[in-house]
Amino acid sequence: MNVTQLFLPGAHAAAATSSTTGGTGNEVIFWICAVIAVAGALGLVLSRRAVHSALWIAMTMISLAVLYVAQQGIFVGIVQVVVYTGAIMMLFLFVLMIVGVDASDSLVETIKGQRWIAIVGSLGLGGLLVFGVADAFVQPPVGLTAANAAHGSNPRGIAIELFSNWVLVFEVTSALLITSAVGAMVLAHRERIFPKLSQRLQSQARVQSGRANQLPVPGVYARHNAVDTPAIRPDGTLAPSSVPAALQARGISRGLDTGDIDEVASGMAGAPSVVARGTGIESTSELTDATDGNDGEVQS
Amino acid sequence: MTSNAYLVLAAILFTIGGAGVLLRRNAIVAFLSVELMLNASNLAFITAAHQWGTLTGQVVAFFVMVVAAAEVVVGLAIIVTVFRTRRSASVDESSLLRW
């Protein structure tokens, strides 16, 4: 094989007049999707923030799904989108939330020589692999038109294949799935350190703490309903206990944007003070003192 | 166009995934790179199925996806567990299995 074929595999293929699977259309799809896939892969490796990496790889996976469909693997393409991109990537994103969405790597490499040896090694491996497969197939592809038509459609064909020739692998794989699900539950399980309070005990504790009502729901004010936005008390102060304890511990709760309140207040000019209407409370400071201090009582 | 281009694309994606595992310190990103490598191998299987005109390659790719799903479940559970105790998601943190 010559150098052009090594670096431009398509150059050889372009000489072919036709392929059994749709010629230039397929080529266009291939080139577009290939570029997108490689770009996504590079984005995965080079992004600083982990969430960006997840999004890049989602892009790669979708372009790969298109490539699968282009190669007459319709079922697999759809499964790629539904299962891989849909379920597995969502799993990744959930865990990213737990770990911290803002998490980012520092650029300093701690292991000596890792970076450049890794780059050289990967380039070397890549080059060798490309060199190895660049002329793997010499005949034009047979295409799956016949195979797909043999049993009516592609999903039917795969189903027949799966449940006849591959049924044993199928069963074993299902056992694997069950095992992994159980394993994940076992790993993620956290033992109760304190006994679970019954409802009776809960209400007793609430009464004893001096606050008989529920904690305020976060972001009650009509402008925001984000979890990290605290609620506003009637006197205009923020209620820190309305933000979940986990976010409080991380210091992620937002302050209030007073511009909103001023806007509403100005629209309500002339209306009696919100604070004083029908509550019988003289000032908000009484409320603040009474209500704050219960922030530690959170059930997880 | 022959299917060799698809294989070359698979090889390139595999390499990039491998480089990602080596270079990124965040455990989740490293895991994502592993997923990328699996996807690359899936592409190779689909290409082969297309080349030889049998559905076996697609079935195998399907199984790879299933196994990848199971692996992701367990792997992420491990990452979460490690994260809970160490408060850090860096793979360089757990380095006690040394001389």
Added chain:
Amino acid sequence: MTAMLAHAANVSQTVPATGGFTLMWLLPALPALGAAVLLLSGRYSEKWGHWFAVFMAFASFGVGTYLFFDMLGKPSDGRSFTQHIYTWISSGTFHVDFAFRLDQLSMTFVLLVTGVGSLIHLYSVGYMAHDERRKRFFAYINLFVAAMLLLVLADNYLLLYVGWEGVGLASYLLVGFWQERPAAGVAAKKAFVVNRVGDFGLSLAIMLMFVTFGTVSFSGIDAGASHASNNAVTGIGLLLLLAACGKSAQVPLQSWILDAMEGPTPVSALIHAATMVTAGVYLIVRSNALFTLSGTARDFVIAVGIITLLFGAAIGLAKDDIKKALAGSTMSQIGYMILGAGLGPSGYAFAIFMLLMHGFYKATMFLGAGSVMHGMNDELDMRRFGGLYKFMKITSLGFIAGYLAIIGIPPFDGFFSKDKIIEVAFGQSWFVGIAAMFGAMLTAFYMTRMVAMTFFGEARWKDDAHPHESPAVMTVPIAILGVLSLVAGALLSINSAFVNWLTPVVGFSEPHLPVSSTAISITNVVLVVLTAVWAWFQYARRPVPVIAPDHVTPFTVAARNNLYGDTFNEATFMRPGQYLTRSLVWFDNRVIDGAVNGSAAIVGGSSGRLRRWQSGYVRSYALSIVVGTALVVAALLLVRI
């Protein structure tokens, strides 16, 4: 070289034993039984063990005498009997029987060993009376007698070798009998090690015999000797000579016999004078079929004999220790016997005759020396004797009888045996004859010196010496042997009785003498008497210094140092041997242990380096995997291309 065989040796007339001769196995069995009983019975036999041993020795002598008279009754060509005990080795073509042969030659030795041995057993009862390990001593000398009898009665060389080793063992045990003395242990080891060199020669000879003849029995070799190649016969002969040198203390293996005097005097008398050291002569004479055929081997034998007889005489001249002087004398006398054996058919019979006579007179003198030591508080230095004749009459007379015999005064034993050898030596060449005669003069000189310094002259004793005669159990054997020293030679030479007795076994031929034998005899006697008289005046009439003088000729210095025999052995063998072992030890420690330890160190060191690869970081491990994979893929692709 060889004269024509006048009477050929009778090689094929050995018949199986019948009648009384079936008792021949008792000869070695009785002393062996004695040794076994004494060694195994522990404390039970403390009281009577030694008498049991003496009885066994005399019993064996009795059986021997009976067989002797039985043999006399047979015709002279029908006196060779064998007794097959059992088939010892039967492996392929190699057959060796445990069988005895009793013919005239072995009969002679049987009588010598058991007769002199029994007398020495009796003597030892008195000599070792104060030793608490006396029973063990008697066990060992019984063991010796049994082994020596096995040696002379064996029907084949391999069984002879068994007896050969047995007497070597007994010699080691007896020389080192007084274990508490380090010198005794060293001397015993030296005797054994030097003997080993000779044994090496004997085992090679036996192997060569098997290769050449296919058998190692005497009858087989006698029959096949004339068909073997000259080189084989010469080779065997030289190896047998080496064996004889070891056992008989001939040059170059002579150094052990002087140190062997550390053993008790009866041991010196029995083993290192009368019997064991003569085993070499027996070996050569028994192999007469081979030596007769090989002139080269005989020339070597003659050379060894001449050198040794002069060597031993030189040592005997300068020694002040009475036993060491006698040991030098033994070395010299056996040189004469070896010389006689090397002279071929004309000398074999005389060699054996001298052997027999030497057994009598040398045993007498050793026992006499033991008696003198016993009476002088175990003093060994002749410079501390003097004038003992008045106090130890029987000892002195016995010793003097032996002295007259050894120097060859007619009509005593030496005149009929040693002189004959000197005569036959002249038949070989003028040089050999003159050397032998010169040796006789030296013998006369040093023996006269010994007698004069010990029994005559003025008393030079130490203050605590009370010389007294020994008890009867010691003086009776001396007396018997003394009488034998005087008369046995003459009696056995009537009508050449002894020579005729042995001729069927060893053959005989008349030597060609350049001058008449009478002339040689007379010259010899005259020279001997003159030398003896001169020595008498040197040592009996002039005062003998008590401390050995320092201003002496280099010759005397050399003789006092055993003619530098030990020095030579040390320089040639001991020091290179030590150097070799030291360098081998160095090699073992540095190279072999170094290689082993070094390889371990290399492994340890490299593992110490390699383990740093385990950094603990998953990413570096992954990097190693990637690099490895790249190498594997490269290898696979290389194969494809």
